[in-house]
Amino acid sequence: xxxxxxxxxxxxxxxxxxxxxxxxxxxxxxxxxxxxxxxxxxxxxxxxxxxxxxxxxxxxxxxxxxxxxxxxxxxxxxxxxxxxxxxxxxxxxxxxxxxxxxxxxxxxxxxxx
Amino acid sequence: xxxxxxxxxxxxxxxxxxxxxxxxxxxxxxxxxxxxxxxxxxxxxxxxxxxxxxxxxxxxxxxxxxxxxxxxxxxxxxxxxxxxxxxxxxxxxxxxxxxxxxxxxxxxxxxxxx
Numbered sequence: 001x002x003x004x005x006x007x008x009x010x011x012x013x014x015x016x017x018x019x020x021x022x023x024x025x026x027x028x029x030x031x032x033x034x035x036x037x038x039x040x041x042x043x044x045x046x047x048x049x050x051x052x053x054x055x056x057x058x059x060x061x062x063x064x065x066x067x068x069x070x071x072x073x074x075x076x077x078x079x080x081x082x083x084x085x086x087x088x089x090x091x092x093x094x095x096x097x098x099x100x101x102x103x104x105x106x107x108x109x110x111x112x113x
Numbered sequence: 114x115x116x117x118x119x120x121x122x123x124x125x126x127x128x129x130x131x132x133x134x135x136x137x138x139x140x141x142x143x144x145x146x147x148x149x150x151x152x153x154x155x156x157x158x159x160x161x162x163x164x165x166x167x168x169x170x171x172x173x174x175x176x177x178x179x180x181x182x183x184x185x186x187x188x189x190x191x192x193x194x195x196x197x198x199x200x201x202x203x204x205x206x207x208x209x210x211x212x213x214x215x216x217x218x219x220x221x222x223x224x225x226x227x
Contacts, residue, residue, distance in 0.1 A: 031213045040121070042201055042217035043157070050212060058214065090156055097213035098206040099145040099164060104156040 001026050004105035006091050012111045013081040021076040021108050023091030031094045032074040033102065034058075034066065036087040043090065049074055050097065081112045115140040117204050119218035127226050132189040134221050136202030139183070143216075144206030146178060148187045151199045151220065160200070161187060192225045199223070 007022045025032065030051050035043035035058075045058030049068040063085060065077040074093075078085060089108045094100040116139045126132045134148075145164050149157035161176040163169045163185070169176045175188040185204075189196055199220040205213060 042219045101159050107156050
């Protein structure tokens with residue numbers, strides 16, 4: 001199993017550009033999450049999904065959108081990139097919800113200039 | 114605002130010593146707690162999970178939970194230089210539904226000196 005994969009690993013965007021961060025898991029997990037981690041900080045939840053077709057906002061959803069059309073994939077869309085979105089983005093998945101271990105992907109380091 | 118608080122450190126211990134990492138949380142509804150280790154430039158990986166009051170041991174690691182005091186800790190015995198990393202405390206199970214949402218602390222940086 002590849003686990004949780006993310007692409008790209010690194011990306012530089014100009015202010016106002018848009019992009020999609022890709023996340024996929026091959027563990028047949030129902031729950032998927034997007035976090036951002038700013039330097040020296042913990043992780044903040046952006047969006048999460050409890051199954052295909054079901055998504056909801058986390059702590060810091062502004063400026064982002066998600067979709068979940070399949071169990072495996074959970075892309076994160078950034079519209080009109082801003083310098084405040086410079087961060088490392090982690091995707092995670094778990095089989096169930098409360099109490100289940102979340103497995104993290106390797107992350108995408110995004111810089112907005 | 115639901116919060117998980119950690120001392121950012123760095124916590125420096127000599128090799129072979131016990132490292133004690135602490136975490137407090139504000140949401141009394143939190144039911145599950147996790148310690149993740151994160152090496153610089155890498156993604157978090159689970160070290161321990163704990164759901165009930167008391168101690169839970171796994172090899173050199175012991176997690177402790179005190180729900181009355183809203184306190185979680187992680188002890189690392191016989192610390193090794195390879196334990197040098199940032200340790201993230203996370204709490205979950207709060208709120209309605211079974212969403213799996215976690216609130217993370219800012220992390221404590223541990224340095225184990227040879």
